[in-house]
Amino acid sequence: MKVLKTLLPLLFACAVSAHAALPVPPAPSVAARAWLLVDVNSGRALAENAPDSRIEPASLTKLMTAYLSFSAIKEGRLKLDQTLPVSEKAWKAEGSRMFLDPRNPAKVDDLLKGMIVQSGNDACITLAEGIAGTEDGFAAMMNQQAKHLGMTGSHFVNATGLPDPQHYTTARDLARLASAVIRDFPEFYKYYSLKEFTYGGITQPNRNRLLWTDPAVDGVKTGHTESAGYCLIASAKRDDRRLLSVVLGTASDNARASESQKLLNYGFQFYETVKLYRANQPVTKLRIYKGTSSELAAGFARDFYVTVPRGSAQRLKAQIISKQPMLAPISKGQAVATLRLTLDGQPVGDYALAALTEVSVSGLIRRAWDSLMLML
Known part of the structure; x- marks a missing residue:
């Protein structure tokens, strides 16, 4: 043969641009433990450092919780106007919350916004229990979906991202997951651009600072724990191009925003994507x-x-x-x-x-x- x-x-x-080619300088130095910059349409990595090293995802986990929630809605297993009961486990969830009341069932649409904008752990658990019955059952679904998406360096044990030795991922896997959310659920991705959300009379802002400072940025998610540091997955669309940066383990809220912006600017300035x-x-x-x-x-x-x-x-x-x-x-x-x-x-x-x-x-x-x- x-x-x-x-x-x-x-x-x-x-x-195709007819301008003379620009010399491409080395990628900027980024003050983080790991990072990755990819073009969403082509999938090409434009800058990276330790993209396959195992890290704690913190609230970036909620991208997988969202993916499964969006899937359930798209498949008719869940409806936006449906209400879900709030369990005691969800009500007592540690960390960031949207302050659900166990006496009042919550609408799925509100739970999605509480999870995405307010990073509510109580919202995540309520959605997980509504979809799979238990959070453990939902974690099994998360791992199945991770395998389906090709996330070979990830393992999930909860829907929130609370620390656990067996709960981990990589920058490359997170980029793959965030790209899948953008690609597979454009009708829901718009939630990630909301700057604030009010529930139960309590208004909380989106922690993604780039939504205020760069009009091209329209998502996606922040994360933070003491052990994980400050993390941010940011996506920006300029003209027909979409870039996605994953910055993990910075020292502060300001740093994760500035380092992400640095990567996005680099990608837009020195590269082009053609169909x-x-x-x-x-x-x-x-x-x-x-x-x-x-x-x-x-x-x-x-x-x-x-x-x-x-x-x-x-x-x-x-x-x-x-x-x-x-x-x-x-x-x-x-x-x-x-x-x-x-x-x-x-x-x-x-x-x-x-x-x-x-x-x-x-x-x-x-x-x-x-x-x-x-x-x-």
């Missing part, structure tokens, strides 16, 4: 043998973006790599080739191309003819 390599003209699905192909757009067509069709279109299931130094996108080169001969049957979504991108001769990345349609096995006559063609 031979590997076929073909050059491919890049099909830009949007305008090369639309979802389900044929990137290439491959020869197929012994199938109901002799040709197979391959591409991406989602819009495909790439992040490169600002001003350099026009110098990208693409190459298609596929194993030949390719025989039916081929399933829709099956990886059938690789798109290899280079910039000025340096590798950018290899990206799997999927079959955009299904190709079934052909009849006997077609198979016999193709067998003869392969022999020749």
Whole structure:
């Protein structure tokens, strides 16, 4: 079986900057234990330090609690106007609270805002019990979802982020989780831009300071315990670009905001992200043998973006790599080739191309003819 390599003209699905490329300086120094800056659309990491080291997530845990809550609403297992009982465990929750009253059931919509804006541990436990019956059962769901999202360095034991030796994650996993919240639940992500929320006559502000200082920032979550330090996941959208910074273990509330802003500014200033192909757009067509069709279109299931130094996108080169001969049957979504991108001769990345349609096995006559063609 031979590997076929073909050059491919890049099909830009949007305008590409014609400005001269800017030299990219080293990423700024960040006063934190670990950090990561990623472009949400392309998934490329633009700056990092210890992104895979195990850390205590503190209230950043609530992103997973939110993800499962949003999923329950989307699947009809929970409704925004539904009320949930407040257990004694939730009422007595330590740490930050939205001050739920065990005598008064709380609306799911209020619980979401209490969890996201006020970082209420009582809200998290109430949602967890409403979805899974117990917080322990909910933690099992959290770990299942983490596995599904590819969060290989994480383990959860509660819905709040209260310290526990077996409750941990990484900066890379948190970036993956926050990106999934933004991507999968745009209708709920808007909650993360709320600057304050009032419940029971008590108004509490969102602890994400960047919501006040940078109009491009629209989320996502702060976290703090004595052992975890001050943490912040921040996301900003400027034009069509969205960046996400994860800053963990800073020394103060001010520091987590300023260090996050530093990373976001760096990413926007020195990099650009372009959409090369639309979802389900044929990137290439491959020869197929012994199938109901002799040709197979391959591409991406989602819009495909790439992040490169600002001003350099026009110098990208693409190459298609596929194993030949390719025989039916081929399933829709099956990886059938690789798109290899280079910039000025340096590798950018290899990206799997999927079959955009299904190709079934052909009849006997077609198979016999193709067998003869392969022999020749």
